[in-house]
Amino acid sequence: MTIFNEKIDRLKTASVKWELMKDIFGEEELLPMWVADMDFKPPQAVIDALTNRVEHGVFGYTFVPNSTASVIQAWLKKRHNWQIEPSWVRYTSGVVEAISAAICALSKEGDTVIVQSPVYTPFFNMIEWNKRTVVNSPLRLVEHKYEIDFEGLEQELQKGCKLFLLCNPHNPAGRVWTKDELLRIGKLCLQYDCLILSDEIHSDLIFKKYRHIPMASLSKELSEKVVTFISPSKTFNLAGLQASAVIIENEALREQFNEELKRRGFSSLNTFGILGMETAYQHGEEWLEDLIDYLQENRTYAINYLADHLPNIHCIDSEGTYLLWLDCRKLKLSDEELRNLLIKKGKLALEPGNKYGPGGEGFVRMNLACPREILKEGLERLKIAFT
Structure with a gap:
């Protein structure tokens, strides 16, 4: 160390x-x-791979190869026991951009989106800047530990919220939500037909006595209602390479997300983002x-x-x-x-x-x-x- x-x-x-x-x-x-x-x-494997790519010297248009999704698939299975299919994976330059695209793809202007404050500031920004309405279901601080107010959350869901923006693990509080907590969230969102956007960018940075559980891994029924955002940027300090992945099992939701990326003019990740992501997940x-x-x-x-x-x-x-x-x-x-x-x-x-x-x-x-x-x-x- x-x-x-x-x-x-x-x-x-x-x-x-x-x-x-x-x-x-x-x-x-x-x-x-x-x-x-x-x-x-x-x-060091990431530094070496990027160095070798620079020495190649040609940096033309790049596509994301099939190997990238397979590497992500292997990482999620090994680290979090979550079995995904490579076809579920899409890409953006960052998780905040992906959240913005998902909000636009899966809701309409004026729709309400639930957050749990105190929470990562761009959650509020991406909702408001895309002309949706923030609905806050605040966390409760009980004996120096944050808990979810499930009664308050259900009250907000009953009003017809379209999306629930989950932070797992939670930023800034550092809570790693338990299986029981996630199941209760999932049950409520299924009951009130609310899609879950799950920001799991910190999911690899879990202290030894805790375990990260991807929201979409809990059940087949729930996985059809979840969009998951991950990135090597926090895990391996690669934010400057601008590469993140979006995992969507539901084909209809995935196509809606694809269409939004097209409207934004997105085509591919950059050369070094692709290489950094693959190398970090394979050798880091x-x-x-x-x-x-x-x-x-x-x-x-x-x-x-x-x-x-x-x-x-x-x-x-x-x-x-x-x-x-x-x-x-x-x-x-x-x-x-x-x-x-x-x-x-x-x-x-x-x-x-x-x-x-x-x-x-x-x-x-x-x-x-x-x-x-x-x-x-x-x-x-x-x-x-x-x-």
């Missing part, structure tokens, strides 16, 4: 995380622990196991540090992802005060919790996917900000 201790200079690489802080936070000299990408190199598993161990150690270090030095900040003990959701409400500060102290005093860039919708007020999100030395510095800055 020592490879994850390497500090890599990401400046002058057009890094959103490291080079847009002036635009996002108003200052440049901050330690960035905000946007969800990692400060780690991907598996050992690297991923080491990564999960390292992230779990980072999480433990952060939790212990906060308990010792900042007892008024409670860490929601994540079950997956490399994100830490910090409850700062005992500090009795407004979101603006939290932001100003972090930036002005701590010189630390974290995601403000209120951007994740109702229930996010008084929280901040910290990215743990960095070398331990940077994590330690970030926690020291957090302490400075609130001391």
Whole structure:
């Protein structure tokens, strides 16, 4: 795991995380622990494959070969015991783009779409920017753990919601939904004829005592009502290659999604996205196991540090992802005060919790996917900000 201790200079690489802080936070000299990408190199096999492709030297029009879907099929079977068919797989440059396309393909303007806040900000954006209506069924924080309000969810479904946008594992809370929880969601959505769009981009980043269960894997009846989004971008830190997969078993829904991609002018992934995706899924598993161990150690270090030095900040003990959701409400500060102290005093860039919708007020999100030395510095800055 020592490879994850390497500090890599990401400046002058057009890094959103490291080079847009002036635009996002108003200052440049901050330690960035905000946007969800990692400060780690991907598996060496991916670097070697991309290097060899560059040396070939010709980069003409590219199609996604049949081998890509077969590689995805093998990965999902091995990692999540989910048996899919290659014919179910479609592609986009990213999961957010795919969610937007699915919303347009499978609903009409004015339709309602359920989310569970606090949740990934683009969920709200993709619904609203496509002229659909957000319906929020907030999660409940019970003894420092998020739970689903099933009664509230059913009440919203009864009103005729067209789509349910599920985040599994959940961002920013790090919940890995259990089989029972997913079955209850699925039963309600089937009962009220609501399609499920399941964002499973963090599904490979699960800590050892937990297990990711793809929503569409639970039953044949349910699989016909689910559209699943995955990508190697979070798993292997390949977001810049812009490649994601969409899995749709239902042929009619798949054709509707295809038609929407045609309207958008989508034709194929880029050369390096295809190669990176295939190589990572084929040869990255050992690297991923080491990564999960390292992230779990980072999480433990952060939790212990906060308990010792900042007892008024409670860490929601994540079950997956490399994100830490910090409850700062005992500090009795407004979101603006939290932001100003972090930036002005701590010189630390974290995601403000209120951007994740109702229930996010008084929280901040910290990215743990960095070398331990940077994590330690970030926690020291957090302490400075609130001391």
